[in-house]
Amino acid sequence: MTTAGDDPPRALFVGRAAEIDTLGELVAGRRAERVAVVRGEPGIGKTALLDRVGASSGARTVRVVGTEAEAHLPFAVLADLVAPLRPWLAALPEVQREALEVSVALRAGPAPGPLALRAATLGLLDAAGDDEPLLVVVDDLQWVDPASAEVILFVARRLRSPRVTLLLATRDERRTVPGAVEIDLDRLTPAESRSLLRPISERLSPVVVDRLVADLAGHPLALVEAAHRAGDGQHPRVTHVGPALEELWSRALASLPAGSRTAMAVVAAGGTTERSEVDLVLGDLGLDQHDLAPAEHAGLLRRGDDGRPVLRHPLLRPVALAHEPEVTRRVRRALAGRTAGIRRAWHLAARVEGTDEVVGTQLAAAARSAGERGGHRSAGEAWARAAQLSAERRHRADRFLAAAEEFLLAGALDLAAGHAEAALALADDTASTSRAEIVRGRATAWLGDPRRALADLVRAAERLAPVDAGAAAALYAEATTPAAMAGRVRDMLVLARRGTPRRAPEVQALVLLGDVPAALGILDTLEQGDGTAWDLQDRAQLAQVAVATERYADAERRVDDLLALARRHGASAMLAFAHAVRAELDVWRGRWPAARADAVEAVAWAEEQGEAGTAAIATLVLARLDALTGDVARSRERARRVLAEVGAHGIDCLQVYVPAVGGLAAFAVGETEDAVAHLERAHRRACADGLGASNVVPYGPDLVEALVRHGDTDRAREVLAWWAERERSGLAFPAATAARCAGFLAEDPDDATACFARARAAHARSDQPFEKARTLLAEAECLRRLRRPSVARSAAREAHATFVALGARPWADRAEAELAAAGVSLRRPAAAETAWAALTPQEFQVARIVAEGRSNDEAAAALFVSRKTVENHLTRVYRKLGLRSRSELVRWFPDGGVGRGPRVGAGRSVIVTDAETGGTRAAASARRNEACRSIPPDPGGPP
Numbered sequence: 017m018t019t020a021g022d023d024p025p026r027a028l029f030v031g032r033a034a035e036i037d038t039l040g041e042l043v044a045g046r047r048a049e050r051v052a053v054v055r056g057e058p059g060i061g062k063t064a065l066l067d068r069v070g071a072s073s074g075a076r077t078v079r080v081v082g083t084e085a086e087a088h089l090p091f092a093v094l095a096d097l098v099a100p101l102r103p104w105l106a107a108l109p110e111v112q113r114e115a116l117e118v119s120v121a122l123r124a125g126p127a128p129g130p131l132a133l134r135a136a137t138l139g140l141l142d143a144a145g146d147d148e149p150l151l152v153v154v155d156d157l158q159w160v161d162p163a164s165a166e167v168i169l170f171v172a173r174r175l176r177s178p179r180v181t182l183l184l185a186t187r188d189e190r191r192t193v194p195g196a197v198e199i200d201l202d203r204l205t206p207a208e209s210r211s212l213l214r215p216i217s218e219r220l221s222p223v224v225v226d227r228l229v230a231d232l233a234g235h236p237l238a239l240v241e242a243a244h245r246a247g248d249g250q251h252p253r254v255t256h257v258g259p260a261l262e263e264l265w266s267r268a269l270a271s272l273p274a275g276s277r278t279a280m281a282v283v284a285a286g287g288t289t290e291r292s293e294v295d296l297v298l299g300d301l302g303l304d305q306h307d308l309a310p311a312e313h314a315g316l317l318r319r320g321d322d323g324r325p326v327l328r329h330p331l332l333r334p335v336a337l338a339h340e341p342e343v344t345r346r347v348r349r350a351l352a353g354r355t356a357g358i359r360r361a362w363h364l365a366a367r368v369e370g371t372d373e374v375v376g377t378q379l380a381a382a383a384r385s386a387g388e389r390g391g392h393r394s395a396g397e398a399w400a401r402a403a404q405l406s407a408e409r410r411h412r413a414d415r416f417l418a419a420a421e422e423f424l425l426a427g428a429l430d431l432a433a434g435h436a437e438a439a440l441a442l443a444d445d446t447a448s449t450s451r452a453e454i455v456r457g458r459a460t461a462w463l464g465d466p467r468r469a470l471a472d473l474v475r476a477a478e479r480l481a482p483v484d485a486g487a488a489a490a491l492y493a494e495a496t497t498p499a500a501m502a503g504r505v506r507d508m509l510v511l512a513r514r515g516t517p518r519r520a521p522e523v524q525a526l527v528l529l530g531d532v533p534a535a536l537g538i539l540d541t542l543e544q545g546d547g548t549a550w551d552l553q554d555r556a557q558l559a560q561v562a563v564a565t566e567r568y569a570d571a572e573r574r575v576d577d578l579l580a581l582a583r584r585h586g587a588s589a590m591l592a593f594a595h596a597v598r599a600e601l602d603v604w605r606g607r608w609p610a611a612r613a614d615a616v617e618a619v620a621w622a623e624e625q626g627e628a629g630t631a632a633i634a635t636l637v638l639a640r641l642d643a644l645t646g647d648v649a650r651s652r653e654r655a656r657r658v659l660a661e662v663g664a665h666g667i668d669c670l671q672v673y674v675p676a677v678g679g680l681a682a683f684a685v686g687e688t689e690d691a692v693a694h695l696e697r698a699h700r701r702a703c704a705d706g707l708g709a710s711n712v713v714p715y716g717p718d719l720v721e722a723l724v725r726h727g728d729t730d731r732a733r734e735v736l737a738w739w740a741e742r743e744r745s746g747l748a749f750p751a752a753t754a755a756r757c758a759g760f761l762a763e764d765p766d767d768a769t770a771c772f773a774r775a776r777a778a779h780a781r782s783d784q785p786f787e788k789a790r791t792l793l794a795e796a797e798c799l800r801r802l803r804r805p806s807v808a809r810s811a812a813r814e815a816h817a818t819f820v821a822l823g824a825r826p827w828a829d830r831a832e833a834e835l836a837a838a839g840v841s842l843r844r845p846a847a848a849e850t851a852w853a854a855l856t857p858q859e860f861q862v863a864r865i866v867a868e869g870r871s872n873d874e875a876a877a878a879l880f881v882s883r884k885t886v887e888n889h890l891t892r893v894y895r896k897l898g899l900r901s902r903s904e905l906v907r908w909f910p911d912g913g914v915g916r917g918p919r920v921g922a923g924r925s926v927i928v929t930d931a932e933t934g935g936t937r938a939a940a941s942a943r944r945n946e947a948c949r950s951i952p953p954d955p956g957g958p959p
Contacts, residue, residue, distance in 0.1 A: 031208040032065055035199050039069045042197055043151055043181045049197045050175045054185045056201035058331050059237030059261070062185040065201065066153050069183070075149035082159030084333055085287030088362050088398065090391025093164035095120040097152070098140065107143035109873035109883060112136030119163075119390065127390045130586030132877065134170035139882030141171065145179035146884065156330060157186035162393030162426070163386075172196060173624065176885060194623075203234030212236060216243040237261065237329060244315060265316070265335045272310050277340060279307040280316065281347045283325045284336035285363070291324045293354055300350045358382035358398065365401050376405030380415060387422050390586065396422035400435060413442035420455045427588055427625045433459040446484035449476070454494050458553075462589060464628035464665030466501035473498065474511070489515045496521035497553065501629050503668035505529060506706040520554035520561075527564050530708025532745035536565060552581060552590040556597065563601045564711045566747050566782045571601050583878075589630070592621035596634040603637060603644075604711075606785035606822055609852035609860050612641050616857035628665045632658045636673050643681035644786070645853075646825035651681040672701045676715035683718055684826040688726040695719040699735070710742035710750040717753035717787075721794070724760060732761060749787060752778035756791045765802040772798070772811075786827075789818035793827065796834050809838045823853050854896050862889040866902060867909035 035054075041047050054062050070077045080096045098105075098120050105113050115128030116136040144150050154160065154168055172182055172193045184193070192198065204212065209229045213220075220228075220243060232238045241264050269277055282297050298304055308325055311317040316328050316336075327333060337344050348367035352360050361382040364375045383398030396419045403415035420435035436456035443449045453476040461469035477491035493515025499508045505528045512522035519538055526535035539561060555578050562571035575598045582591040595618035602611035618634035621627075635658050642651035655674050662670045679694035698715045710716065716739040723732035736757050742750035752775045759771030772795040779788040796812035799805075816831035818824075855863060865875045872890070876883045899905055 029064055029068055030211040031204050032061070032068075032201075035065060035201070036069060038197060038199065039065070039183065040072065043069060043073045043075060043149075043183075045149075045178050045181075047197070049195060050177065050180060051172045051182045051193055051196040052184070052199060053191060053193055053196050054183065054199045054201065055189050055191060056185075056187070057235075058187055059235060059329065060201045060203065061236045062201060063155055064236070066155060066183055066185055070151055070153055073149075073151050073181075075151040075181070076144070077151045077153065079153040079155065080160075082154070082156040082161070082165075083287045083330065084159045085285060086359075087159045087161050088394060089161050089358060090163040090386045090389060090394035091119045091161065091167075093154075093160045094137065094167055097137070097154075097164075097168075098122075101140055101144050104140055104143040104147075107146075107883070108136055108139050109877045111873075111877040112139055116140065127388050129584050130166070130390045130392070131583055131588070131591070133390065134167045135876065135879075135881060137167050138171045138174055139876060139884070141175070141180045141182075142177045142882040142884040145177050148179075150180045151183070152181070153183045153185075155185045157184050157191065158188050159330070161391075162397070162428075163389075163391035166393065166426070169193065170624075173620075174881065176888075177882075204236060204239075205234060209234050209239055212239055213243050216240070237331070241265075261331060262335055265332055266339060268314050268316055269336065269339050272314065272316075273307075275303050275307040276310040278343050278347065279303050280311050280336050281340070281344050282351070283308070283317065283327060284333045285344065285347050285366070286351055291322065294325065296354050297347075297350045300353060301346065358386060358394075361398070362401075365405060368405060371407040372405050373407055373411070376402045376411070376415075379405065380418075383415075383418065383422075387425075392422045392426035392586075393428055396420075396426060396428065396431065396435070403438070409442055409444070413439050413444070413448055416442065417448055417452050417455070420452065420459075424455055424459055425586070429459040429463045429626060432456075433463070446480055446487040450480065450484070450487035450490050453491055457491075457494055457498065461498040461501060462625075462627055462629070464626075464661075464667065466498035466629070467666045467668075469498040470495055470502055470504065470507075477514070491515070493521045496525060497557075500524070500528065501667050501669055503671060503701075503705045503707075505708075520557045523561050524557045527561050528707060528709050528712060530710070530742065530745060532565055532709075532747060535561065539565075548585075552578065552585070552587055555581070556590060556593050559594070559597050560600075563597060563604070564709055566604075566711065566749065568601060568605060568783055571597075575601065588621050588625050589627055592618045592625065592627055592630045592634070595621065596630055596637065599634060599637045603640060605783050608641055608644070608822060609855060610864060611637065613857035613860040613864070615641070617861065628661055629667050632661050632667060632670055633673075636670070636677055639677045640680065643677060643684050644827075645823050646684060648681045648685050651677065655681070669705070672698050672705065672707060672713050672715075674698075675701070676713050676718075679715060679722065680718055683722050688722050691718070691722040692726050692728070695722055708742070710739075710745060711747060714749065714753075716742070716750070717757055717790075720757040721760065729761065732757075736761065748778045748782035749784060752776075752782075752784075752787065752791060756794050760794045760798055762798065762802075765799065765804055768795075768798050768802055769804070769807075785818055786822055786824060789815045789822075789824075789831075790827065792818075793831050793834065796831070796838070800834070800838050805838055809835065809840055812838060812840070855893060859889045859893050859896070862886055863893045863905060863909065866890060867906050869906065 039052055042049060042052055054065060056062050070079065078097060078100050080093050082093055086092050098116060102122075105117065108116070112132055112135055114123070114125060115132040117123040118125040118128050119133050141150060141152060157165065157168070160168065168184070172184065173195070175182055184191075189200070206229050209232075210225065213225060213228065228239060228242050232242060238261055241261060269280065272280070278301060279298060282294060282301070286294060286297065295305065298307065308317060312319070316332060317325050318328060320326050327336070345367040348363045352363040352367075355363060361375070361379040365379050368375055379398055379402040383395045383402060386398055387395035399415050399419035399422060403412045403419065406412040406415060416435050417439035420432045420439060423429075423432035423435060433456050436452045436459065439452040440449060440456070443452055453473060457469045457473045460472065473491050473495035477488040477495065480491065481488040492511045495511045496508045496515070499511055505525070508525035509522070509529060512525045515521060519542055523535045523538050523542070526532070526538070539558065542558070555574065559571055559574040559578055562568075562574055575594055578590065578594040578597075581587075582594055595614045599611045599614035599618060602608070602614065615634045615637040619631050619638070622631035622634060635654050639651045639654035639658070642648070642654065655677050658670060659674050662668065662674065675694040675698040679691045679698060682688075682691035682694060695715050695718055698713065699719060702713060702715075707713065716735065720732050720736050720739060723729070723735065736754065739750065739757065740754045743754055755771045755775035755778060759768045759775065762768035762771055772791065775791045775795075779791060792811040792815035796808040796815060799811070800808035812831055812834045816828060816835060819828035819831055852860060861879055862875060865878055866872075866886075870878065872883050872886045875886045879886070893905070894900065897905075897908070899908065
């Protein structure tokens with residue numbers, strides 16, 4: 017790593033006019049984007065371009081560089097980034113400041129939550145940018161240590177401050193950042209190549225210049241290096257850039273004295289070692305700073321502003337280290353003698369060609385320390401190298417398994433699966449085998465291949481069953497998750513009951529099969545897990561069960577606990593899933609702005625981790641909300657995108673969800689034939705998979721009503737008979753909707769009245785405002801048809817009011833038409849939906865957490881954003897809703913934003929009495945206060 021003082025060598029800069037203009041506009045704030053990724057092959061000029069832009073920006077610039085020599089040191093680059101910004105640490109919330117200071121060794125303390133650390137870095141840049149524009153340049157991103165890279169990429173995905181710009185340079189042509197400007201550097205044109213060579217070409221013959229321009233095809237570094245060597249009397253014939261540079265530098269190294277070559281190896285192996293440390297290592301080798309002079313004279317080294325020797329170019333490092341292997345091993349030994357901790361372990365490991373148990377043990381200790389600091393990917397790499405150094409088979413297996421677990425925690429799912437397989441090839445005990453199979457199964461399922469994960473886990477369980485029933489049971493229980501993802505509902509229960517040590521999978525399987533009483537009988541006996549990272553999957557399953565069984569208060573508590581634990585452990589995958597579950601919960605409860613905000617958050621987290629399954633589930637929640645609010649085109653587009661993911665990844669459970677949402681969207685706009693086609697497809701797939709849960713994919717009432725409106729009453733009665741069997745679950749939704757559908761089909765007014773009375777009674781047992789309003793609308797339509805106009809008008813008015821408050825525009829229009837048919841003239845209100853719908857998902861998240869009584873610092877810590885971001889969102893919330901203070905926001909936010917709320921855009925808020933809100937405000941405030949008192953301290957999340 018290097019900071020702003022370590023300027024690259026000066027050279028003539030040519031070309032890149034379009035790239036300079038684009039980046040200049042970005043830095044000057046004339047573009048919406050705040051981040052740019054500059055990609056290109058080694059030596060193509062990325063560093064020169066970024067330095068050119070930085071020099072003309074006028075902004076405070078912080079420049080950090082990843083180096084191959086220090087790519088294994090967790091948070092090394094982050095420490096360099098934080099160092100010049102330390103004066104602004106005081107502006108961070110305490111939880112975030114502590115996380116950042118512990119990670120970069122500015123204070124002692126327990127390992128911070130990774131998510132709090134990432135949010136702290138984002139907040140630090142925002143705070144520094146408040147005083148004057150800030151430009152952060154990260155060069156050689158491909159060599160930034162993984163722990164720092166995760167933080168930097170998190171910041172890149174979320175940076176919104178107009179006063180902060182982030183420029184990333186990398187060789188990795190696959191590196192992308194959502195929403196960033198992407199620049200791929202091409203080689204120079206022949207004319208530009210000649211311009212670049214002009215300061216040197218006076219010493220070269222035209223023939224040599226022509227040959228260099230033709231052979232090196234516009235590669236800047238190769239052109240300059242080859243021209244320089246040719247000017248020294250060397251006449252290299254170059255045809256490929258990589259070998260050409262290696263040959264040029266190898267010749268230059270060979271011409272140096274032996275002591276100078278050894279000193280070069282010290283600089284190459286030491287990375288950004290301080291000059292004092294370089295002096296000590298040189299002394300241990302019988303050398304001093306004078307031995308570096310020939311390398312400087314040959315243009316292989318340069319000096320930083322602090323006098324520290326730096327390689328001419330990072331590409332020189334592998335050439336210098338490979339030039340004399342025995343010399344490099346001596347240098348590594350000397351560096352190990354002058355360093356400690358993980359740096360010492362890696363230097364020792366680098367000099368070992370085969371196995372070395374002593375060095376392997378030291379590197380394993382360094383890996384353990386890195387993991388405890390939250391550098392999970394760095395820890396995984398250290399464990400993997402420790403395994404390679406191990407001569408003993410058992411140690412190799414254990415260390416490969418430790419690497420796999422760290423990679424899983426880091427979200428590096430492909431590396432987790434690969435190292436778990438390496439552990440499986442060596443493991444000779446059932447405990448290690450079972451653990452490795454679980455890691456591989458989770459990684460494979462989360463990567464989007466649940467069928468393979470299921471097959472692997474079952475096969476392993478069957479193999480272990482004769483020798484270790486407990487280990488086999490753990491694998492069977494683990495297999496239930498990919499079985500659910502693959503749509504194998506019946507298999508889930510079989511697997512769950514073989515996996516007796518864990519009851520959560522059995523509860524979920526029973527719910528999916530429709531046996532709710534049996535599931536609740538087990539659920540009520542379960543104890544809370546231990547709160548470890550491995551406990552989160554069971555907690556997630558039980559939160560889903562609570563939603564599906566209409567235990568909404570319990571579901572909210574379980575989701576809140578899951579979110580807090582996911583934040584504490586930095587488990588991004590579970591954080592995404594928890595947001596998706598809460599979104600489903602709030603769809604049922606009619607808190608649609610809240611549901612949308614959580615679903616958007618879930619998609620963002622899931623896509624960052626490559627979690628195809630969670631991203632698809634959350635996207636379908638958004639598609640359902642789009643259909644309910646009348647944005648049918650967007651709903652269909654989301655469903656199509658999810659269907660493409662289902663086909664690509666084999667997440668077959670979504671083959672029921674996608675057509676169910678498609679049917680709802682078609683039904684919303686009156687396309688009954690299309691609705692029937694979609695919903696029948698969902699029904700066939702659900703029956704084939706054995707899905708009997710009424711509340712998991714609630715398409716049954718939609719299908720019955722669509723069939724009736726399409727004129728196929730016989731088929732509607734068949735489906736209703738099947739749906740009525742769901743009443744055995746004891747849940748309110750199937751009971752209410754079965755009665756609603758029966759009333760809709762009734763031909764006698766007394767029969768219809770009785771059916772709708774049963775439906776109303778069932779609705780009273782659960783908080784499902786949209787479904788209750790649909791029942792009222794169906795009652796109005798039916799009773800008007802059967803000559804009961806007064807009851808019909810009353811039901812239609814109540815339904816219309818609920819639909820308008822929810823923002824369910826298609827159903828509000830239908831209710832208004834029904835009122836008109838009943839002879840009621842209804843003037844459409846000025847605002848056709850809840851005021852909360854005027855907020856963006858991010859604004860709603862901030863409003864919700866501030867309304868819970870949290871400060872801006874606490875909100876920033878909980879949402880993993882900067883305090884400045886919270887302040888900006890809150891300002892927009894006040895302006896959009898016409899509010900003047902936090903107290904007004906709290907007053908207008910009962911039960912998570914249910915109800916109309918203040919008038920959108922009003923100049924001042926409208927004060928209403930408790931009587932006008934049905935007394936819910938005081939109760940909601942009491943619940944919020946109680947909830948805040950019950951939240952345990954969370955070092956990785958909200959305090």
